[in-house]
Amino acid sequence: xxxxxxxxxxxAGISTRTLRYYDEIGILKPARMSSxxxxxYGQAEVDRLQQILFYRELGVSLDNIKEIVTSPSFxxxxxxxEHREQLLDKRKQLDLxxxxxxxxxxLSEGRMTMTDKEKFEGFKQQLxxxxxxxxxxxxxxxxxxxxxxxxxxxxxxxxxxxxxxxTRLANEVAATLAEAFKLGxxxxxxxxxxxxxxxxxxxxxxxxxxxxxxxxxAQMYVDDERFKAYxxxxxxxxxxxxxxxxxxxxxxxx
Amino acid sequence: xxxxxxxxxxxAGISTRTLRYYDEIGILKPARMSSxxxxxYGQAEVDRLQQILFYRELGVSLDNIKEIVTSPSFxxxxxxxEHREQLLDKRKQLDLxxxxxxxxxxLSEGRMTMTDKEKFEGFKQQLxxxxxxxxxxxxxxxxxxxxxxxxxxxxxxxxxxxxxxxTRLANEVAATLAEAFKLGxxxxxxxxxxxxxxxxxxxxxxxxxxxxxxxxxAQMYVDDERFKAYxxxxxxxxxxxxxxxxxxxxxxxx
DNA sequence: GTACACCTTTACGCAGCGTCAAAGTCAATG
DNA sequence: CATTGACTTTGACGCTGCGTAAAGGTGTAC
Numbered sequence: 001x002x003x004x005x006x007x008x009x010x011x012a013g014i015s016t017r018t019l020r021y022y023d024e025i026g027i028l029k030p031a032r033m034s035s036x037x038x039x040x041y042g043q044a045e046v047d048r049l050q051q052i053l054f055y056r057e058l059g060v061s062l063d064n065i066k067e068i069v070t071s072p073s074f075x076x077x078x079x080x081x082e083h084r085e086q087l088l089d090k091r092k093q094l095d096l097x098x099x100x101x102x103x104x105x106x107l108s109e110g111r112m113t114m115t116d117k118e119k120f121e122g123f124k125q126q127l128x129x130x131x132x133x134x135x136x137x138x139x140x141x142x143x144x145x146x147x148x149x150x151x152x153x154x155x156x157x158x159x160x161x162x163x164x165x166x167t168r169l170a171n172e173v174a175a176t177l178a179e180a181f182k183l184g185x186x187x188x189x190x191x192x193x194x195x196x197x198x199x200x201x202x203x204x205x206x207x208x209x210x211x212x213x214x215x216x217x218a219q220m221y222v223d224d225e226r227f228k229a230y231x232x233x234x235x236x237x238x239x240x241x242x243x244x245x246x247x248x249x250x251x252x253x254x
Numbered sequence: 255x256x257x258x259x260x261x262x263x264x265x266a267g268i269s270t271r272t273l274r275y276y277d278e279i280g281i282l283k284p285a286r287m288s289s290x291x292x293x294x295y296g297q298a299e300v301d302r303l304q305q306i307l308f309y310r311e312l313g314v315s316l317d318n319i320k321e322i323v324t325s326p327s328f329x330x331x332x333x334x335x336e337h338r339e340q341l342l343d344k345r346k347q348l349d350l351x352x353x354x355x356x357x358x359x360x361l362s363e364g365r366m367t368m369t370d371k372e373k374f375e376g377f378k379q380q381l382x383x384x385x386x387x388x389x390x391x392x393x394x395x396x397x398x399x400x401x402x403x404x405x406x407x408x409x410x411x412x413x414x415x416x417x418x419x420x421t422r423l424a425n426e427v428a429a430t431l432a433e434a435f436k437l438g439x440x441x442x443x444x445x446x447x448x449x450x451x452x453x454x455x456x457x458x459x460x461x462x463x464x465x466x467x468x469x470x471x472a473q474m475y476v477d478d479e480r481f482k483a484y485x486x487x488x489x490x491x492x493x494x495x496x497x498x499x500x501x502x503x504x505x506x507x508x
Numbered sequence: 509g510t511a512c513a514c515c516t517t518t519a520c521g522c523a524g525c526g527t528c529a530a531a532g533t534c535a536a537t538g
Numbered sequence: 539c540a541t542t543g544a545c546t547t548t549g550a551c552g553c554t555g556c557g558t559a560a561a562g563g564t565g566t567a568c
Contacts, residue, residue, distance in 0.1 A: 006514070016515090021556060036564055038515055059351045062555070080359050087352045094345050097313050101338045105331055229255075229265050236255075260545070270546090275525060290533055292546055316524075 002031075003041045012049055027066045028052060059087065169201040177242055181235055186244035194242065195249035211250040218246040256285075257295045266303055281320045282306060313341065423455040431496055435489055440498035448496065449503035465504035472500040 005016040022028040023039065028049055030039035041049075048069060055065045060083055068079055176197055180190035202217070203209050221231055221239045231239040247253075259270040276282040277293065282303055284293035295303075302323060309319045314337055322333055430451055434444035453468060476493045485493040501507075 004515075015557080017556060017558080020516090025555095034515095036515075037517095038564085058355050077359055080355055084352065084355045084359065087348060087355065091345065091348050091352065094341060094348060098338065098341045098345065101312050101334055101341060105334050105338065258546075269526080271525060271527080274547090279524095288533095288546095290546080291548095292533080 001043060003046070005039050005041075008041050008046065008049070011046070012053060014053070022049075022052070022062075025062065025066070027062060027069065058083070169197060173197045173201055177231075177238060178234060180245070181238050181241050186241055187248050191241070191245040192249055195245045198242070198246065199249070211252055215243075215247055215250055215252050218243040255297060257300070259293050259295075262295050262300065262303070265300070266307060268307070276303075276306070276316075279316065279320070281316060281323070312337070423451060427451045427455055431485075431492060432488060434499070435492050435495050440495055441502050445495070445499040446503055449499045452496070452500065453503070465506055469497075469501055469504055469506050472497040 003011065005019045009016045009019055019028070019039070023030065028045060031042040031045055032040050034040050051069055052065055055068060056062075058080070060068070060079070064079060064083070173194060176190060176194040180186075180188060180194050183190060185191060199209065199214060202214065222228060222243050228239045231242060257265065259273045263270045263273055273282070273293070277284065282299060285296040285299055286294050288294050305323055306319055309322060310316075312334070314322070314333070318333060318337070427448060430444060430448040434440075434442060434448050437444060439445060456468065456471070476497050485496060
């Protein structure tokens, strides 16, 4: 039995465009061309198309399908296992998305408070991801992979109560710092309290505290626009002020 | 505070290309342009970008984000609810995919037999979907929506045992038909047995049996290339043979 | 012979940017 | 003051998997 594009398309339930495309990318070439240039497919092509559509149903990309069907020695089961891993990752992300969307809806309907929002489980993973994505590279360069991995590990293992505590601390740092900034003295009592709170907050993320790393981070708050923008949002100059306070707090010299 | 593209990009952790693109599609326009044509963003734009990125994290399309951020009266919660439904649908499909991939892996490793494969829960839904996609339109045209919906409903509610039975029946139809075809007489005993088995098989899918619908389907087996290809695979002419046998079986005239 | 269904290649469009390329601008340096 | 290097601009192609014309040749039935 021989088929033209439309006949084969109807047989398989796909469009002629798709068949031409599969020809174009070399995934399914016709058995021969008729004298007038028509594509003619045979039984072998039908079987191969079935195979292609089967993998397509499973969500495998045409590129990967190509590898599977063109090289007979290719390990289809192995490819599928890798594919499964990708799908599982996808579902994980999707679950996170859904959780966050639902959380946002709840928030907008007043069924949740702001702090509840941050408590939310899925958010923690997102926090880690975001941190990694946004700051991971620089921090890794400055402090090495180990520090960052440990920090993330710690964040992951944080209980809900610890998470509440760390959120409360972050707010207290911000409030104390804002008050201290108004007084203008980085060596003053309030500024030093802010530095101390900042250290406490930090130890929730770092497995080991060191004065050097602390001032290093403080300096980065000034050098890196993103951190600077965060601290300077309400009162410009706050990032520098915090850095100075931390230098004094640690007793290290610039 | 004013920002150029790169500064704002670093602040938000996105590329300058993205900012230019957002300008292009009108989702985030700069506050003003400098004398030399540079894009200059202000605080309002920073806030808006935060909003945009927030919804983006939630997987909302830029088109929908545009509606949300451009019209202040737009119901963000409602949009998110619709979005959530889409995500849930996506997850459903993903779960089906994963189940099928895992089933295929198991199959290739010999941990499952062919019939086990068809038993598999997720496959039933896929069966319905495929049927609907491939044959739904024509069957609906011929027999009306009601018949098809009832058929799908029945398939969905099928227990595993029923599913085994219907599979066994389908195989028996094929085997009997193949034997009868060799004898060549559609009025013969074996051919009539095949027609009867075919009726039994059919009643698993149709809520009501009628001779007219039965011969209608049999005729379609001949007219429709896809069905014809299925029945004629081993022995060309089988589709016609089955049709003739069913005509005789029902006692209706062509 | 002519109508009509079928075939061909060519090419734009879709989402959301990444990634050059060519050319102008700004601030700091020698 | 000129050069350098970091920054900016617009323009345009590329990615996935086809859908959807457009413009033209082919097969066949009446």
